[in-house]
Amino acid sequence: MGLSYAVRREFEYTLSPQDVISDPVRCRAYECDGLTGYRVIPDLVLLPRTAEQVASAVRVCAEHGIPFVARGAGTGLSGGALPVADGVVISLARLKRVLEVDPVNRRAVVEPGVTNLEITKAAAPHGLYYAPDPSSQQVCTIGGNVAENSGGAHCLKYGFTTNHVLSVEVVLADGSVVTLGSDTGEQLGPDLRGTFLGSEGTLGITTKITVRLLRTPESVRTLLADFPSIAAAGDVVSDVVAAGIVPAAVEMMDTLAIEAAEEAVHAGYTVGVPAALVVELDGPTEECDVQFEQVKQICERHGCTRLHIAGSPEERAAIWRGRKAAFAAVGRISPDYFVQDGVVPRTRLAEVLDRIAGMGADAGLRVANVFHAGDGNLHPLVLYSAAAGETERAEKLSGEIAELCVEMGGSLSGEHGIGTDKACSMPKMFTEDDLAVMRRVRGAFDPRGLCNPGKVLPTPRLCGERPGKYKPHPLEESGVIERL
């Protein structure tokens, strides 16, 4: 069908002709985000330059009932920015000004197209930084982080995007502009800021964000430790937590992930060991020293085979380079791979990883693991070869791993979001009533469903009448209702 010429002209009039892309070849650059398996070429791509233009463009959409999808850097891994057929993509890439860095009140006001790392760069001269640090922080935008409630390696101690955004200016689906939250984060009435954060672009488009900045810690201590088994490394994490230590980050990698990362960046990891743990502490020097000593002792107690302590900022950077390279590096040992993002309670990590290894063996596929061990957020990488016809098997295994996490009392997603990718798995985690209430919330923000439709919440059109796996309703468990 496609959008009419008149509508296109209206967008061109609202923005300016060069800020509206209608050439299908150029629109193709927007057909997918970081989850490249799903592709839809949008009818139009809009490139507004100001918040006012975003609101005007959304008003045109509202007037004509045109669905729209907001897009930042397109690094999302769940298809949250997948365009909608007969809809428009609204790119926030040109709203990239750091409007204010306020060192006295330790906050910054930025536009949504500013990258995560740019905020920290702008704050650094004042001894401040922006805490959430998704692996893609060099390119991902703060607007995307707001949509996804992004985490990162250091969120165990410092929290997620939702804990660091004080207020957001939002263009609602009818084109009206509201501010959610406040200068202090205090909100009068229900916490709409918190409801909006992590709603994956389905409740509105962010045009301005006020973030909290933290003081750069006085000390940072980082170690890399090898272990004879995943279980031993897992025990270290448990003992560190039991000792009352809240590390800034605890990351784990298994043999395959280490091998891939070493091949790619030669960061000094030991190839062949079953598990490597990165533990980082930060804070006042006196505290760091005391607790770092404790962590070293705990590592040794659990049979650590090598303990490498970063002696300089360069050595610390090398350890992190290895960890952060692991994802992309897997491409070196496998032609294709799927990334999962499930979360399990930390105490069940070893058990879950055992199960995943078994499932991989049964499917005849390798699974590499690199994950945030402190908060139980797994990133199993299912390795496969599309050329060898393994895609379907790999996709099935990948989905089963996510659902295993739910079964273990965890979640489908820790930081990548539900998006298009996992919308149809939502009934594994939520009851029909849970989802119905979420739909009512969505309806309150966007009654006509124009804002990023088809994401997060499953629809029959999207998922078919695929009944979810049985999960007892809370009322069933307490004996109020029965399932016959």
Next chain:
Amino acid sequence: MNAPTDLRTLRTAVLDTSGRLAVAGAGTAAGWGGALEPVDAVLDTTGMRGVIAHNPGDMTVSVRAGTPLRELAAELAPHGQHVAFDAARVAGGATVGGLFATADAGPAALVHGSLRDLVIGVTLVLADGTVASSGGHVIKNVAGYDLAKLVHGSYGTLAVIAEVVLRLHPVPESTATLSVACTLPEAAELAAVVLGGPYEPAALEWAEGTLLIKVDGTERALPARVERLRAAVGGSTAEPDIWERHAALVRGADGRASIRVGVLPSRLPELLGALPRVSTTTAGLGTGVATVTVEPDAVAEAHRLVHEMGGTSALRARPAGTDAPAWGPPPSALGVLRAIKAELDPKGRFGPGRFAPWM
């Protein structure tokens, strides 16, 4: 009066009553927000108490919403864990659900935020009996909308909170508080020194002529840190009960209205200086959030002044017989608030009057 004991009986209570309902916890904030209009029944949540599951290794706990937080704290203490939250009314027996629904917070908000930052899962009962949950026992979770956020600060107007899952933190091995006698403007200057240095305060409050700086840490490291801090700002070590006295000031006194205000931290001294007929003040110099007690007839003026400075204000205590307004000018997202109310409670059953005159 209906007194459910768990999710099942709560749902029955909501379905078996008709008309308008108020939710009542321990009653420590019964007079907060807008004055409740007449209701047909009151749901007393204090029978819904107790831990459902505490996972010490994962540092999470689920509780029934009517559990007093101090009771939960006592259960967690042997594990060296706590909810990193210290609102003043906890000592009065406030329930987890009540503290959450009223968006309360104490000095620990400087580091840990309010309960919205600590609650990782929730189970709600809507006015039509629908039971809905989101979140769970994992701290990192972005699946679906966060329904918990929606009821934080909802004052019982959207749903009844049945169960809550909380993230826990280790109880610090050691804690110390420095107290510095100073005026509010002097305190603001010292606060800038503390926040700009490597001291990592756990709380930073000025109350009635004294700046209180709390530091948490290990037994071995803390004394040296406190010495460094003292060298920078002066003062002397205070007794731990100084925080109980602080909480008493926040709770206010009978006969006076109490307002919680929030503004950019750098503007807080100016705002507090401008508020009329203030009798006591506690001010979070890092958070920008303060609680003041004022004469009831000065409340409307206070709302106006705060709003002019781009801040937020909410009435906390309303003395009997007065009609001080609970809220100032409405937020820009009032339309969304009304739409959410219409979606979740279309018949307007829950908490009528709490957000008057906004909705």
